[in-house]
Structure formats: C-alpha cells, structure tokens
Amino acid sequence: MNSAIELKQLKKEIKALKKQIAILTEKNEDKIPVYQYSKIRDVELKKLFKIEKKLSTTVFNNWFNNEICLNEEVINFLQKLIEQHGNLIGDYNEEDLKIYHIAPLLSKVNFFLKDKEIRGFYELPMSYTTEQFILNGNADFVVSEGLIESKKPYFFIQKFKRHEEYGNPRPQLLAELISAVELNEWIFIKGAYIAGSNWYFVILEKLALHKYQYFISQQFNSTKIEDLKSIYKNLLYVKNEILAAITG
Numbered sequence: 001m002n003s004a005i006e007l008k009q010l011k012k013e014i015k016a017l018k019k020q021i022a023i024l025t026e027k028n029e030d031k032i033p034v035y036q037y038s039k040i041r042d043v044e045l046k047k048l049f050k051i052e053k054k055l056s057t058t059v060f061n062n063w064f065n066n067e068i069c070l071n072e073e074v075i076n077f078l079q080k081l082i083e084q085h086g087n088l089i090g091d092y093n094e095e096d097l098k099i100y101h102i103a104p105l106l107s108k109v110n111f112f113l114k115d116k117e118i119r120g121f122y123e124l125p126m127s128y129t130t131e132q133f134i135l136n137g138n139a140d141f142v143v144s145e146g147l148i149e150s151k152k153p154y155f156f157i158q159k160f161k162r163h164e165e166y167g168n169p170r171p172q173l174l175a176e177l178i179s180a181v182e183l184n185e186w187i188f189i190k191g192a193y194i195a196g197s198n199w200y201f202v203i204l205e206k207l208a209l210h211k212y213q214y215f216i217s218q219q220f221n222s223t224k225i226e227d228l229k230s231i232y233k234n235l236l237y238v239k240n241e242i243l244a245a246i247t248g
C-alpha cells in the first residue's frame with residue numbers, strides 16, 4: 001500500500017518537474033542572446049552585423065606618417081624593453097605579456113591625464129544592449145574619459161596569447177569597437193590588437209545601422225626596434241588626438 005502511494009507521489013513530482021523544465025525552456029528561447037567580447041568569433045560577428053574588411057591602407061597615412069620625434073631617453077627605454085623581454089615574448093602567457101611588455105610601454109606613453117580626466121582602464125567592464133542581442137564582458141585596455149569610472153571610451157587594445165579555442169583577437173576587438181561607436185554615437189574609432197610580439201592597428205567606420213567596414217594595418221613586430229618605435233609613435237599620436245578632441 002505504501003509503495004503504491006509513494007509511486008503515485010513520485011509520478012506526480014516528476015510531472016511537476018517536467019512542467020517546470022518546459023517553462024524554463026520556453027523562457028530561455030525568448031531570452032536575448034548574450035555574446036562575450038572575449039569569446040566572440042567571426043561567425044557570430046557576421047551573424048550580428050554587416051561588417052566588411054577593406055584592403056586599402058591609405059586610411060592609416062595621417063596616423064602612421066606622423067612627425068613625432070622620439071628623444072634618446074625614450075629610444076633607450078624601448079631598446080631595454082626588447083633586451084629584457086624580446087626573446088621571451090613567445091613563451092609568455094597572457095598576464096606575463098601584459099605585465100612585462102605591454103603595461104610598461106603604455107605607462108611610458110602615459111595615457112593617465114589627471115587634469116583632463118582621461119586615463120587607461122585595464123579589464124574595463126562594458127556592455128552594449130539591443131533588442132536582438134547583448135555584447136558584454138571586459139575590454140583588455142581602454143583609454144577613456146573619466147577617472148573613477150569610464151564615461152567615454154576612445155581607444156581599445158586587445159591583448160592576446162594564443163592558447164584557447166576562442167583565440168582570435170580581431171573579432172574580439174571589432175566587437176568592442178562597434179560597442180564604443182554605438183555608445184558614443186561616433187562614425188570612426190581606432191584600436192589595436194596584439195598577438196604575441198605582433199601589433200596590428202585597426203580603424204572601424206560605421207556606414208549605417210549595424211553596418212561597418214574596417215581596416216587593418218601591416219604587422220609591427222615589437223621585438224624589432226624600428227617597429228617598436230613606430231608602435232610607440234602610433235600610440236602617442238592617439239594620445240595627442242584624444243587631447244585635441246577634448247580641448248576643442
């Protein structure tokens with residue numbers, strides 16, 4: 001008798017559980033999909049946006065052909081950076097790469113402009129929400145207006161060391177740039193991504209709603225002094241451009 005009652009009760013609980021699962025499944029089907037910056041790939045990026053790579057490099061002319069001159073102290077700093085870490089970059093994990101090679105370079109450029117309320121943010125939480133999808137996560141490095149919290153992101157760097165399935169830094173950077181363009185209501189934005197010792201600079205342009213084109217520079221090898229000098233000058237140009245924008 002007890003066994004029959006227990007079996008009946010068990011069937012009742014199973015039925016109730018199935019009903020709850022069905023409700024949760026239905027809710028999940030209606031839920032807006034969420035994509036993480038650190039994991040987004042080309043296939044997902046192209047699913048969300050009309051985005052096309054352009055091969056022209058003339059868009060970088062003003063940026064790269066700048067007239068910035070580096071003094072001896074900066075050149076010595078860059079040479080020492082290569083001497084200390086050049087042969088190890090290929091073996092560094094992502095945190096090593098950031099702490100030993102990228103962070104000192106960014107600190108030397110000095111995006112921390114307290115009087116202008118501009119600074120660089122590491123691992124900056126960011127989110128871009130639409131009715132169709134959500135992009136969120138932490139951006140590796142962002143130069144932004146604001147000292148306590150980011151108010152207006154100007155420039156992004158996606159650092160990278162290949163060791164995971166979700167490894168390509170280009171779509172990750174592009175997703176961050178698209179978010180910034182939409183949040184700032186801009187047309188153009190600059191960024192860069194790093195694969196080991198190699199740096200690539202990027203310009204993204206908004207053409208229409210969810211339609212973009214982007215340009216990728218040639219490779220700059222940060223273990224070679226002339227390339228590292230160019231990387232430094234390109235970053236300094238961005239800093240000066242931001243200063244010019246906020247001072248009118």
